[in-house]
Amino acid sequence: MDRGLTLDQVRISRGSWTLVDLSCTIPPGGVLTVMGPSGSGKSTLLAFITGTLAPGFRATGRVILNGQDLAHVPTDRRRIGLLFQDDLLFPHLSVGQNLAFGLRPGGSKPERAARIAAALSEVGLAGFESRDPATLSGGQKARVSLMRTLLSEPCALLLDEPFSGLDPALRSQIRALVLQTAQRRGLPMLLVTHDPEDADAVGGLRVMLGA
Amino acid sequence: MLRAVPVLAGAIMVVPVLAGLIGTALPAFGHFPAAGLAGPSLDPFRQLLAWPGLWTAVRLSLVSGFAATGLSLAIVALILAGWSGTRAFRWVERALSPLLSVPHAAAAFGLAFLIAPSGWLARLLSPWATGWTRPPDLLIPQDGYGIALTLGLVVKEVPFLLLMSISALSQVDAARSLTLAQTLGYGRVTGWLKVVFPRLYAQIRLPVFVVLAFSMTVVDVALILGPSTPPPLSVLVVRWMSDPDLSMRLLANAAAMLQLALVAGGLVVWALVEAAILRTSGPWIARGHRGRVQSGQRLLALGAALLVVASVFAGLAVLAVWSFAGPWQFPDALPDSLTLRHWIRHSEGAAGSFLQTMTIAALSTLAALFLALGCLEAEHRHGMKIAGRLLWIVYLPLLVPQISFLPGLQTAFLFGGLENGLGVVVLSHLVFVFPYVLLSLSDPYRAWNPRIGTVAATLGASPGRIFWRLRLPMLTRAMLTAVAVGIAVSVGLYLPTLLIGGGRVATLTTEAVALTSGGDRRAIGVYALMQTAAALLPFAAAIVIPAWLWRNRRGLLHG
Numbered sequence: 001m002d003r004g005l006t007l008d009q010v011r012i013s014r015g016s017w018t019l020v021d022l023s024c025t026i027p028p029g030g031v032l033t034v035m036g037p038s039g040s041g042k043s044t045l046l047a048f049i050t051g052t053l054a055p056g057f058r059a060t061g062r063v064i065l066n067g068q069d070l071a072h073v074p075t076d077r078r079r080i081g082l083l084f085q086d087d088l089l090f091p092h093l094s095v096g097q098n099l100a101f102g103l104r105p106g107g108s109k110p111e112r113a114a115r116i117a118a119a120l121s122e123v124g125l126a127g128f129e130s131r132d133p134a135t136l137s138g139g140q141k142a143r144v145s146l147m148r149t150l151l152s153e154p155c156a157l158l159l160d161e162p163f164s165g166l167d168p169a170l171r172s173q174i175r176a177l178v179l180q181t182a183q184r185r186g187l188p189m190l191l192v193t194h195d196p197e198d199a200d201a202v203g204g205l206r207v208m209l210g211a
Numbered sequence: 212m213l214r215a216v217p218v219l220a221g222a223i224m225v226v227p228v229l230a231g232l233i234g235t236a237l238p239a240f241g242h243f244p245a246a247g248l249a250g251p252s253l254d255p256f257r258q259l260l261a262w263p264g265l266w267t268a269v270r271l272s273l274v275s276g277f278a279a280t281g282l283s284l285a286i287v288a289l290i291l292a293g294w295s296g297t298r299a300f301r302w303v304e305r306a307l308s309p310l311l312s313v314p315h316a317a318a319a320f321g322l323a324f325l326i327a328p329s330g331w332l333a334r335l336l337s338p339w340a341t342g343w344t345r346p347p348d349l350l351i352p353q354d355g356y357g358i359a360l361t362l363g364l365v366v367k368e369v370p371f372l373l374l375m376s377i378s379a380l381s382q383v384d385a386a387r388s389l390t391l392a393q394t395l396g397y398g399r400v401t402g403w404l405k406v407v408f409p410r411l412y413a414q415i416r417l418p419v420f421v422v423l424a425f426s427m428t429v430v431d432v433a434l435i436l437g438p439s440t441p442p443p444l445s446v447l448v449v450r451w452m453s454d455p456d457l458s459m460r461l462l463a464n465a466a467a468m469l470q471l472a473l474v475a476g477g478l479v480v481w482a483l484v485e486a487a488i489l490r491t492s493g494p495w496i497a498r499g500h501r502g503r504v505q506s507g508q509r510l511l512a513l514g515a516a517l518l519v520v521a522s523v524f525a526g527l528a529v530l531a532v533w534s535f536a537g538p539w540q541f542p543d544a545l546p547d548s549l550t551l552r553h554w555i556r557h558s559e560g561a562a563g564s565f566l567q568t569m570t571i572a573a574l575s576t577l578a579a580l581f582l583a584l585g586c587l588e589a590e591h592r593h594g595m596k597i598a599g600r601l602l603w604i605v606y607l608p609l610l611v612p613q614i615s616f617l618p619g620l621q622t623a624f625l626f627g628g629l630e631n632g633l634g635v636v637v638l639s640h641l642v643f644v645f646p647y648v649l650l651s652l653s654d655p656y657r658a659w660n661p662r663i664g665t666v667a668a669t670l671g672a673s674p675g676r677i678f679w680r681l682r683l684p685m686l687t688r689a690m691l692t693a694v695a696v697g698i699a700v701s702v703g704l705y706l707p708t709l710l711i712g713g714g715r716v717a718t719l720t721t722e723a724v725a726l727t728s729g730g731d732r733r734a735i736g737v738y739a740l741m742q743t744a745a746a747l748l749p750f751a752a753a754i755v756i757p758a759w760l761w762r763n764r765r766g767l768l769h770g
Contacts, residue, residue, distance in 0.1 A: 075668035082669040091766030092684045102670045134765035152670040
C-alpha cells in the first residue's frame with residue numbers, strides 16, 4: 001500500500017477558467033508547498049481535498065490518502081487535518097474542552113484527560129485546560145489549535161497560511177514546531193502560503209498556482 | 212428528515228392563510244350550511260354596501276393605515292438621516308429597542324390614559340393653564356378622524372421600522388456612503404436621503420408593507436383608541452362575528468373580504484407612490500443640490516423620536532400609577548393615596564390569564580424555534596433557502612390581513628373537527644410567531660463562521676455533532692433573542708386568540724382589551740402592566756442568561 005497523500009491529475013475549474021492542474025505525491029513526513037497570489041485557487045485546492053468545495057466549481061481527478069481514494073468519503077471521515085490562519089478555537093469551550101473535541105473517542109475519562117494534559121505540555125502549555133481561549137496570546141492559540149488537530153489523529157495535514165497572522169519572531173518558532181510535530185508523526189503536509197520565506201523554511205517540493 | 216422541515220414550515224404559513232381565505236369567502240358569497248344557506252349569492256355584499264356607516268368605516272381604515280405608515284416611515288428616515296452613527300442615535304436606539312416588545316394594546320392604553328380629557332396631560336396642565344376643574348367634554352381618544360388611532364400605531368411602528376432599518380444598514384454600506392457624500396459637500400440629511408435611503412428602502416420594503424397591512428386592519432388598538440360609531444372596518448367584522456344572530460356572520464365575512472380588497476388595493480397604491488417617488492428622485496439627485504444647513508430638520512427628527520419614546524414610557528408610567536391608585540380626583544396630578552387593593556383584587560384572574568398567555572406563547576415559540584432551526588440547517592446542509600422570491604412565503608401571514616382569514620380559519624378548524632381550545636389557538640399563534648422567529652434567527656445563523664464547521668469536520672465531527680455541540684451553543688444569545696421575539700409576538704396577539712379560541716381562551720391581551728368598554732382604569736392598569744411584563748421579561752432573560760452562561764468566555768460576551 002502506498003503511504004502518503006497523492007493528488008492524481010487534480011483539475012479544478014470554474015466555467016472555462018482552470019484554477020488548479022496538479023499531480024504529485026507527498027510522502028509521509030514530506031511537505032508540498034503551494035504558492036500563488038490571492039485568488040489563484042490555493043484555498044480552492046484545500047477545499048477540494050477536504051471535501052468542502054463550494055458549488056460552482058468543477059473538479060476532476062483523485063485524492064488518495066494511504067492508498068484510499070477519498071472521492072466519496074465525507075469530510076469528517078477523511079482524516080485530513082486542517083490548520084487555518086486564524087486559530088478558530090471554539091469560543092464557548094475551554095482550552096481543555098477544545099482539545100477533547102478533537103481527541104478521537106474512546107478511552108476512559110482519566111486516560112483522555114491524561115492525553116490532553118500530555119498534548120498541552122508537549123507545546124509548553126501544561127495546566128492550561130480550564131483557560132478561556134479568548135484570553136490566550138496569538139502564539140498560544142496557534143499551539144492549542146495545532147494540538148487539537150493532532151489529537152484527532154489525522155493521516156495528513158493541510159496548512160492554510162497558518163503562520164501569516166503571527167509576528168515574525170513567533171512565526172519561525174511556530175513553523176518549526178508544526179513541522180517537527182508533524183514529521184515526528186510521519187504526516188504528509190500540504191502548505192499553502194504566499195510567503196517565500198515559509199516555503200524556504202519547510203523545504204520540500206514547491207508548486208506555483210496562477211502563474 | 213431535515214429536508215422535510217422547510218416544506219412543513221412553508222405549509223404552516225401558507226395553508227392556514229389559504230384555507231382561512233376560502234373559509235371566509237364562502238359565507239361572504241352566501242354559502243353558510245350552518246345557517247341552512249347555500250350560495251352563491253351576492254346578498255351579503257348588497258347588505259354590506261347598504262349598511263349606513265360603511266364608507267366612514269372604510270375611510271377610517273384607509274386613513275389610519277396610510278397615515279400611520281407614512282408618518283412612521285418619515286420619522287424613521289429623518290432620524291436615520293439626521294443622526295445615524297452619532298452618540299445621540301445610539302441613545303435613541305437603546306430607548307426604542309424595548310418599545311418593540313411592548314404589546315400594542317398596552318401602548319395604546321398608555322397613550323389613551325395620557326391624552327384623554329381626564330388623562331395625565333390634562334391633569335398636569337389643569338387648572339393653572341387650562342382653567343379646567345372638570346374634564347372637558349372632548350371625544351379624545353376615539354376621535355372620529357382616527358388621529359388618536361394613528362398616533363397609537365405610530366408609537367409602535369417607529370421602533371419596528373427603525374430596528375428593521377438598523378439591521379439592514381450594515382448591508383448597504385451606509386456609514387461609508389454617507390461620509391463619501393459629505394466629503395462631496397452634501398449636508399448630512401440630504402446626503403443620506405440621496406445615497407443611503409434608496410438602497411435601505413429596497414431592504415425594508417416588505418416590513419413597510421407589513422406595517423401598512425397591519426395598520427389598516429388592526430383591531431385591538433382600534434378598539435382602544437379608534438372611534439366606535441362607526442369603528443374602522445376591522446372592528447366591524449369582529450363586532451358582527453360575535454353577534455348571536457347567525458345571519459350577521461355573512462355580513463361579517465363579506466366585510467372581511469372587503470377588508471382584504473382594501474389591503475390589496477392599498478398595497479398597490481403604495482407601490483404606485485413608490486414608483487412615482489422613484490421617478491422624481493432621479494432628477495432630484497442629479498440636480499446636485501447639497502442642502503447645507505439642516506439643523507432644523509435634525510432637531511425635528513430628534514424631537515419626533517423623543518416624543519415616541521416619551522409617550523410610551525409615560526403611558527406605562529400612568530398605567531402603573533392607575534393600577535396602584537386610591538381615590539384620584541380631577542385635576543390632581545397624582546392620586547391621594549396608593550394601594551395594593553387592585554392588584555390583590557385582580558391577582559387571581561390576572562395570574563390565571565398570565566399562565567394561559569405564557570403557555571400559549573411558550574408552546575408556539577418553541578415550535579417556531581424548532582422549525583426555524585430546521586429550516587436554517589436545511590439551508591446550510593442542502594441549500595434549501597427560504598429567501599429571494601420565497602421570502603414572500605414568510606411574509607404572507609403578515610401581509611394578508613388577520614381579519615380576512617381568521618374568521619374562515621375558525622370555520623375550517625370547526626369543519627375539520629378541531630374544537631375551539633388551547634391547541635388550535637397555539638397553532639394559530641404559530642402562523643404569526645414563526646415568521647418573526649425565522650427572521651430574527653436568520654442573520655446570526657447565516658453569519659456563523661462556516662470555517663468553524665470545516666475545522667470541526669476535519670477533526671472528525673459529524674454534521675449533527677457540529678450542529679449540537681458548536682453551532683447551537685455559539686448561537687445561544689441569538690436563539691434566546693428569537694425566543695423573546697416570538698413570545699412578545701404571541702403575547703401581543705389579540706385576534707387569533709379571540710376568534711380561534713371562540714371566546715373561551717382568555718389571555719392577558721384579550722382580557723385587557725375586553726376591559727376597554729367598562730372603563731375601569733385601575734383594572735386596565737393591572738392587566739396592561741402584566742401584559743407588558745409578559746412580553747418584556749423574556750428579553751431581559753435573553754440578555755442576562757448568555758451573560759451568565761458565558762461569564763468566563765470573553766469571545767462570546769459581545770457577540
